Amino acid sequence: MEISAKLSNAPLSAQKARLVGDQIRGLPVEKALNLLSFSSKKAAAIIKKVLESAIANAEHNESADVDELQVSTVFVNEGRTLKRVSARAKGRANHILKRTCHITIKVAEK
DSSP states (O other): OEEEEEEEEESSOHHHHHHHHHHHTTSBHHHHHHHHHTOOSHHHHHHHHHHHHHHHHHHHHSOOOGGGEEEEEEEEEEEEEEEEEEEOGGGOEEEEEEEEEEEEEEEEEO
8 A cells, every 4th residue: 555745846856856756765764764864965854754754644643653754755856937127238138947846755664
């Protein structure tokens, strides 16, 4: 049985979040939380909160044993892109794309 948690419109690009998500896929949750705690990437803090939410969902809703859980799947999809403009010289403009992503984490018992 897989229990999931999802975060929509996280304020970072999907490419950067996938780097961290790939590191924890398939790990036991205790090891994954430890890895995320000591990672220096911005995505690590965001993914750690989603993982903690998935663990809490499994414990509360399904009465699962936390010691037996492992990260079964992690996917990071692109969210909407916010388009912004930065003023440049001579009346020109630079376009800025502020990318977002949707993070889904599923945990399952071993």
